[in-house]
Amino acid sequence: MSSGESFVEVGRESDFPLANLPYGVFNTPENRKQRIGVAIGSLILDLSAVVDLFDGPLLHKDNFRDGHPFSQPTLNQFMSLGCDAWKEARSTLQKLLSTSEPTLRDNESLRKKAFAQQSQATMHLPAHIGDYTDFYSSKFHASNVGTMVHGKEKALSPSWLYLPTAYHSRASSVVISGTSIHRPNGQTKPDPNQPPVFEPCKKMDFELEMAFFIGPGSELGKPVSINDTSKHIFGMVLMNDWSARDIQAWEMAPLGPFLSKSVGTSISPWIVTMEALAPFLTDNFKQDLEPFPYLRHSDRYNFDINLQLELKGDDMPDSAVIVETNFKHVYWTMKQQLAHHTSNGCNLRPGDLMGSGTLSGPTDESRACLSEQSEMGKKDVDCGNGTKRVYLQDNDQLTIKGYCQNDKIRIGFGECTGKLLPAISYPFAKDST
Amino acid sequence: MSSGESFVEVGRESDFPLANLPYGVFNTPENRKQRIGVAIGSLILDLSAVVDLFDGPLLHKDNFRDGHPFSQPTLNQFMSLGCDAWKEARSTLQKLLSTSEPTLRDNESLRKKAFAQQSQATMHLPAHIGDYTDFYSSKFHASNVGTMVHGKEKALSPSWLYLPTAYHSRASSVVISGTSIHRPNGQTKPDPNQPPVFEPCKKMDFELEMAFFIGPGSELGKPVSINDTSKHIFGMVLMNDWSARDIQAWEMAPLGPFLSKSVGTSISPWIVTMEALAPFLTDNFKQDLEPFPYLRHSDRYNFDINLQLELKGDDMPDSAVIVETNFKHVYWTMKQQLAHHTSNGCNLRPGDLMGSGTLSGPTDESRACLSEQSEMGKKDVDCGNGTKRVYLQDNDQLTIKGYCQNDKIRIGFGECTGKLLPAISYPFAKDST
Numbered sequence: 001m002s003s004g005e006s007f008v009e010v011g012r013e014s015d016f017p018l019a020n021l022p023y024g025v026f027n028t029p030e031n032r033k034q035r036i037g038v039a040i041g042s043l044i045l046d047l048s049a050v051v052d053l054f055d056g057p058l059l060h061k062d063n064f065r066d067g068h069p070f071s072q073p074t075l076n077q078f079m080s081l082g083c084d085a086w087k088e089a090r091s092t093l094q095k096l097l098s099t100s101e102p103t104l105r106d107n108e109s110l111r112k113k114a115f116a117q118q119s120q121a122t123m124h125l126p127a128h129i130g131d132y133t134d135f136y137s138s139k140f141h142a143s144n145v146g147t148m149v150h151g152k153e154k155a156l157s158p159s160w161l162y163l164p165t166a167y168h169s170r171a172s173s174v175v176i177s178g179t180s181i182h183r184p185n186g187q188t189k190p191d192p193n194q195p196p197v198f199e200p201c202k203k204m205d206f207e208l209e210m211a212f213f214i215g216p217g218s219e220l221g222k223p224v225s226i227n228d229t230s231k232h233i234f235g236m237v238l239m240n241d242w243s244a245r246d247i248q249a250w251e252m253a254p255l256g257p258f259l260s261k262s263v264g265t266s267i268s269p270w271i272v273t274m275e276a277l278a279p280f281l282t283d284n285f286k287q288d289l290e291p292f293p294y295l296r297h298s299d300r301y302n303f304d305i306n307l308q309l310e311l312k313g314d315d316m317p318d319s320a321v322i323v324e325t326n327f328k329h330v331y332w333t334m335k336q337q338l339a340h341h342t343s344n345g346c347n348l349r350p351g352d353l354m355g356s357g358t359l360s361g362p363t364d365e366s367r368a369c370l371s372e373q374s375e376m377g378k379k380d381v382d383c384g385n386g387t388k389r390v391y392l393q394d395n396d397q398l399t400i401k402g403y404c405q406n407d408k409i410r411i412g413f414g415e416c417t418g419k420l421l422p423a424i425s426y427p428f429a430k431d432s433t
Numbered sequence: 434m435s436s437g438e439s440f441v442e443v444g445r446e447s448d449f450p451l452a453n454l455p456y457g458v459f460n461t462p463e464n465r466k467q468r469i470g471v472a473i474g475s476l477i478l479d480l481s482a483v484v485d486l487f488d489g490p491l492l493h494k495d496n497f498r499d500g501h502p503f504s505q506p507t508l509n510q511f512m513s514l515g516c517d518a519w520k521e522a523r524s525t526l527q528k529l530l531s532t533s534e535p536t537l538r539d540n541e542s543l544r545k546k547a548f549a550q551q552s553q554a555t556m557h558l559p560a561h562i563g564d565y566t567d568f569y570s571s572k573f574h575a576s577n578v579g580t581m582v583h584g585k586e587k588a589l590s591p592s593w594l595y596l597p598t599a600y601h602s603r604a605s606s607v608v609i610s611g612t613s614i615h616r617p618n619g620q621t622k623p624d625p626n627q628p629p630v631f632e633p634c635k636k637m638d639f640e641l642e643m644a645f646f647i648g649p650g651s652e653l654g655k656p657v658s659i660n661d662t663s664k665h666i667f668g669m670v671l672m673n674d675w676s677a678r679d680i681q682a683w684e685m686a687p688l689g690p691f692l693s694k695s696v697g698t699s700i701s702p703w704i705v706t707m708e709a710l711a712p713f714l715t716d717n718f719k720q721d722l723e724p725f726p727y728l729r730h731s732d733r734y735n736f737d738i739n740l741q742l743e744l745k746g747d748d749m750p751d752s753a754v755i756v757e758t759n760f761k762h763v764y765w766t767m768k769q770q771l772a773h774h775t776s777n778g779c780n781l782r783p784g785d786l787m788g789s790g791t792l793s794g795p796t797d798e799s800r801a802c803l804s805e806q807s808e809m810g811k812k813d814v815d816c817g818n819g820t821k822r823v824y825l826q827d828n829d830q831l832t833i834k835g836y837c838q839n840d841k842i843r844i845g846f847g848e849c850t851g852k853l854l855p856a857i858s859y860p861f862a863k864d865s866t
Contacts, residue, residue, distance in 0.1 A: 130604060130605055131603055131604050131605050136688060146687075157686040157687050158622075158683075158686070159620070159622075159629070159683050159684055159686070162620060162628075162629050163620050163684065165684070165687075165688055165691075166688065166691055167600070167601070167688040167689050167691055168600070168601045168602050168603050168691065168694075168695070169601050170564055170601050170779060171563060171564050171604070172563055172564050172653075172779070172780050172781065172782050172785070173653055173779055173780055175653065179653075181654070182654040182778050184776075184777035184778050185656070185727075185776060185777065185778075186776060186777050187592070187595060187596050187725065189591075189592075195595075196592070196595050198725045198726075198727060198776075220605075220606055220608065220612075220697060221614070221615040221854075221857060222857070223618070223857070223859065244777065247777065250591075250592050251592055251596065251598070252687070252688075252689070253590040253591070253592070254579075254590050254598075254685070254689070255569060255598055255599065255600040255685075255689040255690065256600050256685070256687070256688040256689020256690070257688065257689070258598075258599055258600055258601065259773070259774070259776065259777040259779060260777075261601075262601070262777060262779035263777050263778060263779065264653060264778075292620070292631045293631075294618075294631060294859065340692070341692070343617075343618060343619060343631075343692065343859075344617035344618065344619050344677065344680065344692040344693075344695060344696050345615050345617050345618075345696060345697075345857065346603060346605070346606055346692060346695035346696065347605050347606055348605065349605050352605070421654075424654060424655070424656070424778065426656065426727065426776075
């Protein structure tokens with residue numbers, strides 16, 4: 001089925017062929033209610049309009065007297081059902097959308113009700129995110145940043161090669177692609193010999209990341225075995241973890257980044273499922289040390305996902321691709337991240353979000369944030385036509401794209417976009433510097 | 434009204450006189466539905482049973498066609514309504530419960546329906562906690578810990594006196610008082626010259642804290658002026674932020690504490706409102722530096738709240754009070770914490786939880802965690818009858834209590850309890866060390 005054709009027209013370069021079928025939450029001008037949809041070509045199949053067509057044993061409407069998972073305003077309930085239900089849904093959807101199946105194809109009134117144009121829809125966060133954790137799992141990124149801050153010999157923190165370093169981040173400020181972000185005000189210390197100042201951030205940066213959503217949760221006090229981790233991973237999105245580097249440098253000792261990271265974190269609206277990604281499994285990153293048994297798995301759980309970031313500034317006639325990287329450069333697998341996260345008994349909830357960390361690769365153009373490319377502001381990053389950046393400028397528009405391709409199929413993630421607006425004026429702090 | 438009498442019997446030492454009226458969420462064996470209640474003496478007034486008696490302009494049932502805030506399973510909706518609604522609710526409750534008011538007093542069938550015994554009730558988390566942030570706002574604590582780790586000269590991190598240091602913590606693992614916590618497994622490095630090990634935590638600790646709940650939220654990109662902060666603060670609870678010190682020491686560079694803090698965070702079930710706490714306002718902690726204008730306020734927003742922690746181990750005939758401190762030792766006020774948290778535009782949501790950090794005071798017995806009392810394991814902490822601790826032992830039972838008292842009234846927070854269970858066995862990592 002997965003390489004089959006849909007009766008919905010899908011262009012050769014579309015991110016959303018029948019082999020993909022990512023889930024999202026949308027509404028339309030005609031129907032303001034938020035509902036779950038699946039992207040196919042340039043359309044959205046509104047699952048709330050076809051709930052009755054899910055007739056498998058797990059998703060049959062008779063199982064859900066209090067409301068079907070596809071009639072909800074978020075994906076949390078569907079996420080919580082687990083792999084077997086996800087598989088059943090995918091199978092039903094691939095059948096319903098295939099050229100050979102008349103149910104939808106030949107029912108014009110149902111088609112009219114069930115399909116929306118992506119270009120007409122407003123996308124929303126696909127899930128209620130209970131907690132958002134950000135890992136730091138590219139060794140290239142951690143080494144580059146560590147070298148700039150601590151020198152080459154002490155680039156990686158002592159525990160980095162032993163465990164997937166991460167921090168709890170802020171869930172409230174995770175926003176859907178397209179949301180503009182204000183340059184934050186904050187305390188920084190531009191001159192090491194002078195007191196700090198409170199003013200608009202001068203070192204605003206992006207971080208090209210990906211993130212995965214948790215499916216079924218886990219109980220407090222019950223670690224998830226590495227062998228069971230994949231059952232808890234629903235799918236992936238693109239992510240831009242906006243970062244205020246000067247605020248970060250001043251605030252982060254000793255408890256880690258705080259306000260530098262809660263300015264906004266943008267995610268792409270379509271969650272590409274692990275089933276859709278299966279054809280793009282690739283070898284795990286070769287690890288320097290054999291990990292502890294609780295982090296050990298021999299099966300492949302790395303993915304070949306091409307990623308790029310485009311920047312378009314007011315001063316640029318065209319957008320410039322300034323990052324080209326791949327998810328596969330990640331050192332710690334998502335299985336290892338999840339096993340580590342729960343190894344202390346920390347509980348997970350459906351819809352929790354786990355970021356990869358900045359996905360830098362081995363080359364210069366794969367450095368996946370500006371501070372890494374500009375070596376913390378020391379080097380210009382060429383943006384074409386004589387334009388350049390060291391950090392982001394007001395009104396810079398960022399677009400992250402991602403796709404997987406093999407001989408047979410191509411699936412994509414759509415886009416994760418966001419614009420940096422000027423700092424808000426802060427009248428109640430005007431004499432602060 | 435606030436010093437008046439209730440027709441419900443309230444003992445002289447009760448935490449819950451008519452002047453308190455804290456909010457919580459409970460259910461009973463007779464009615465498993467989670468509902469909102471107010472503590473009075475040894476009883477709970479079930480607000481879902483008296484919704485119709487809230488006849489003020491803001492809480493009248495006609496305002497809430499989709500469900501009254503007091504008919505919800507959590508306090509989030511009520512929290513979101515803001516100070517005026519809170520004031521109206523308090524005024525209605527004080528009237529309904531007063532000796533002079535017959536409505537409830539003389540209606541036996543309504544009383545029977547509306548009151549439950551606290552001893553019969555099961556308490557639940559009072560709100561859905563969207564995000565949990567933990568501050569680090571006692572200078573005594575930060576100085577003591579900093580001195581042990583970095584020496585006296587570098588005890589406080591460079592930014593500590595300029596901003597209320599904090600980190601995003603884990604919301605999923607916040608649990609209600611009475612929930613037992615398993616000693617976590619984790620990576621630690623007991624011998625600096627040997628590789629790390631994965632085994633049960635050997636330095637399990639508590640942190641005596643308090644925390645406040647956010648009322649109305651704020652928008653992303655819209656800082657809350659210090660002058661408006663108190664409108665966003667609903668009330669306070671006791672908190673024990675369980676901490677795995679050896680896991681923390683190994684994992685926390687460079688991104689801060691992670692699994693050491695998501696083992697569990699216990700909170701007391703009754704939220705004491707800021708209105709109830711108003712009589713116990715006290716002078717703000719004298720700050721060493723004048724803060725930036727966005728953190729500056731001249732009004733008092735510190736509270737005189739007596740706090741203690743009792744420990745009862747299997748080896749102890751009696752429980753021992755090992756911490757006696759006071760909330761007023763906190764350096765940064767809750768107003769400053771909230772203004773700082775939103776200064777970058779980070780949005781708040783009703784029900785967000787903000788911890789104070791370990792509330793150590795100036796004296797030895799006010800050191801509010803074991804690692805501070807034992808100087809990181811170097812000194813025995815006397816627990817009476819020849820028993821002692823450096824860190825927690827399996828089955829140690831902790832009880833935090835808090836109360837405010839002046840010439841006229843005494844109000845309390847009830848208890849925040851929790852027991853440390855032995856580490857869960859970790860069969861899939863048995864050869865890890």
